[in-house]
Amino acid sequence: MVMKQVMDFTVKANDKHGDNYSLLKLAPVKGSVPPVKPGQFVQVEVPNSKTTYLRRPISINYADTHELWLLVRRAGAGTRSLCDTQEGSVLSVVLPLGNGFTTDVKGTALLIGGGVGIAPLLMLGSKLAVRGVDVQFLLGARSMSDLLELDLFRQTAPVHVATEDGSLGHKGLVTTHPVLQSDEITHIACCGPMPMMKAVAAIARERGINCEVSLENMMACGLGACLCCVEDTKDEGNVCVCTDGPVFNINRLKW
Amino acid sequence: MVNLNVKIGSLTLKNPVMTASGTFGYGEEFADFIDLSRLGGIIVKGTTLNPRQGNPYPRMAETPSGMLNAVGLQNKGVDYFAQHIYPGIKDLDTRVIVNVSGASIEDYVGVCERLRGLDKVAAIEVNISCPNVKQGGMSFGTTCDGCESVVSAVRRAWDRTMIVKLTPNVTDITEIARAAEGAGTDAVSLTNTFLGMAIDVERQRPVLSTITGGLSGACIRPIAVRMVWQVANAVSVPVVGLGGIMNGRDAVEFMLAGATAVQIGTANFIDPQVTVKAVEYIQDYMQRHGMASCAELTGAMKGV
Numbered sequence A: 001m002v003m004k005q006v007m008d009f010t011v012k013a014n015d016k017h018g019d020n021y022s023l024l025k026l027a028p029v030k031g032s033v034p035p036v037k038p039g040q041f042v043q044v045e046v047p048n049s050k051t052t053y054l055r056r057p058i059s060i061n062y063a064d065t066h067e068l069w070l071l072v073r074r075a076g077a078g079t080r081s082l083c084d085t086q087e088g089s090v091l092s093v094v095l096p097l098g099n100g101f102t103t104d105v106k107g108t109a110l111l112i113g114g115g116v117g118i119a120p121l122l123m124l125g126s127k128l129a130v131r132g133v134d135v136q137f138l139l140g141a142r143s144m145s146d147l148l149e150l151d152l153f154r155q156t157a158p159v160h161v162a163t164e165d166g167s168l169g170h171k172g173l174v175t176t177h178p179v180l181q182s183d184e185i186t187h188i189a190c191c192g193p194m195p196m197m198k199a200v201a202a203i204a205r206e207r208g209i210n211c212e213v214s215l216e217n218m219m220a221c222g223l224g225a226c227l228c229c230v231e232d233t234k235d236e237g238n239v240c241v242c243t244d245g246p247v248f249n250i251n252r253l254k255w
Numbered sequence B: 001m002v003n004l005n006v007k008i009g010s011l012t013l014k015n016p017v018m019t020a021s022g023t024f025g026y027g028e029e030f031a032d033f034i035d036l037s038r039l040g041g042i043i044v045k046g047t048t049l050n051p052r053q054g055n056p057y058p059r060m061a062e063t064p065s066g067m068l069n070a071v072g073l074q075n076k077g078v079d080y081f082a083q084h085i086y087p088g089i090k091d092l093d094t095r096v097i098v099n100v101s102g103a104s105i106e107d108y109v110g111v112c113e114r115l116r117g118l119d120k121v122a123a124i125e126v127n128i129s130c131p132n133v134k135q136g137g138m139s140f141g142t143t144c145d146g147c148e149s150v151v152s153a154v155r156r157a158w159d160r161t162m163i164v165k166l167t168p169n170v171t172d173i174t175e176i177a178r179a180a181e182g183a184g185t186d187a188v189s190l191t192n193t194f195l196g197m198a199i200d201v202e203r204q205r206p207v208l209s210t211i212t213g214g215l216s217g218a219c220i221r222p223i224a225v226r227m228v229w230q231v232a233n234a235v236s237v238p239v240v241g242l243g244g245i246m247n248g249r250d251a252v253e254f255m256l257a258g259a260t261a262v263q264i265g266t267a268n269f270i271d272p273q274v275t276v277k278a279v280e281y282i283q284d285y286m287q288r289h290g291m292a293s294c295a296e297l298t299g300a301m302k303g304v
């Protein structure tokens, strides 16, 4: 197990994607980024927000020993403030947190992301591809301009796209994309809005495909100490999403 | 050299900084961040006679400089604690204190009886903020009679150090503190969380599944400091102060108000190293102010 740490990071770049998203590229002030697994997350302290008291959980979009990327959507005051951080400012980050996705996968894996939920899938895709898994992405967004990091995804594996307005790829929700009907798919990893994950889980169950989803329950500590983030499971009742998750096999979930 | 030792009943802590129940798990959750042996004590999660699943999600709402929680004492029960948790924490070089909760007096007593066999449980903290199921769900800690009945029953079942944790949701907290003292507690701790509520205005629904919840964090500190000061002037047993301590300075504030020791809760979520930093701050503060022992700091507020 990698030790959890509180580390200061310098914002090296803040790449804005449209009005609603920022890709923060961070580098440790000192030392190196600990090893992380795809699907793990960090807890970031939010500077310059009068109304944000707790840290905010954000997925690891990419990490190597000297860099950490966070892809942030403006959802409220805390994420707004993160999206507005200036290059050169310092953020306190607790990492690495959570379990991460299973990488011991065989056959063809479909990684389904919606909105900012695509964030953890990029690293997962590369990791699986390196392990020789046949990886395909299915990325969904409201419109073409909400599709983030499309080039990076395309460099990693074949990408299927669904947009609600039809501006790119299949028109409609990801769950209506024909690739989901393909018999090749043996594994699904999914991260996105709840309604999307529920719909994907339903399809996976119906078709008997192994499926993992990454939950975004509200968190306080991120360390398994406060029990605020619980999800009710079939096997163990209420468990902490921050330590038992955020990734769950749908067989454990009650929905 | 300053001496950071403090005494609560017959129990000596190596320094006045403890962790607040329900915010620090069983300590292990923070072992990557701090050396647990540098703490005065660890007050573990609220423990009940039988396992509890707690309240449904959502259980948390962030508020200005604080948070509401409605965890509802989720824990696996005292027997699980004794068998599975205690062996892993009993050899920590700090004081392990168990926070005891119950829905009836028999529950509290039952937990104490099971903890008696565990030598390294240095003390118990009796959480009297719990609703008394037999009395229509009214909290034991909101009446002098309710407080006295639990405290005297627990006193008969527990001869090591006992701390009674007071709820601030009362008209006059000094009355309840006196009742706890009269019933034989060795110390009181305050405060527990303040009853609060948050509404999602767009969805026009309560944020918490339980509608109301307990407010903690920096926002409650001035009220908690005031209550600690009032209680320290009303009882002669030691007072453990908590509520919104975010750093060492805040811990010193509680001690100046009359606290013998302090607990840090919600702040651990923001800075997992806050407790150890607070110990260092207190030590440095005492040096700067020429204080040789914590007793010189407790109640040292001047000009009143």
Ligand SMILES: Cc1cc2nc3c(=O)[nH]c(=O)nc-3n(C[C@H](O)[C@H](O)[C@H](O)COP(=O)(O)OP(=O)(O)OC[C@H]3O[C@@H](n4cnc5c(N)ncnc54)[C@H](O)[C@@H]3O)c2cc1C
Pocket: A041, A052, A056, A057, A058, A059, A060, A070, A071, A072, A073, A074, A075, A076, A077, A078, A079, A080, A116, A119, A120, A215, A216, A217, A218, A219, A246, B062
């Ligand atoms: C494990 C995990 C990984 C996450 N990864 C990312 C990520 O990579 N990028 C990203 O932009 N966001 C991510 N989120 C969601 C992000 O944490 C929330 O959007 C953020 O906490 C909202 O804070 P705020 O102050 O901006 O909004 P607030 O003012 O607190 O709330 C604004 C709105 O967002 C909702 N909200 C609050 N907290 C959460 C939450 N935890 N999840 C979903 N909605 C929430 C509120 O109900 C409210 O409607 C992740 C959440 C979790 C639990």
Ligand SMILES: Cc1cc2nc3c(=O)[nH]c(=O)nc-3n(C[C@H](O)[C@H](O)[C@H](O)COP(=O)(O)O)c2cc1C
Pocket: A226, A227, A228, B020, B021, B022, B023, B045, B046, B047, B069, B071, B073, B099, B127, B165, B191, B192, B193, B215, B216, B217, B218, B220, B242, B243, B244, B245, B263, B264, B265, B266, B267
């Ligand atoms: C998530 C959470 C869980 C808590 N659980 C308990 C508990 O089980 N028993 C108890 O006596 N107090 C519990 N408390 C109250 C704290 O121990 C403490 O009294 C309160 O939070 C005020 O201190 P703080 O502002 O430093 O957090 C809990 C508080 C929080 C935030």
Ligand code: FES
Pocket: A218, A219, A220, A221, A222, A223, A224, A225, A226, A227, A228, A229, A230, A240, A241, A242, A243
């Ligand atoms: S957020 Fe505290 S236990 Fe998960």
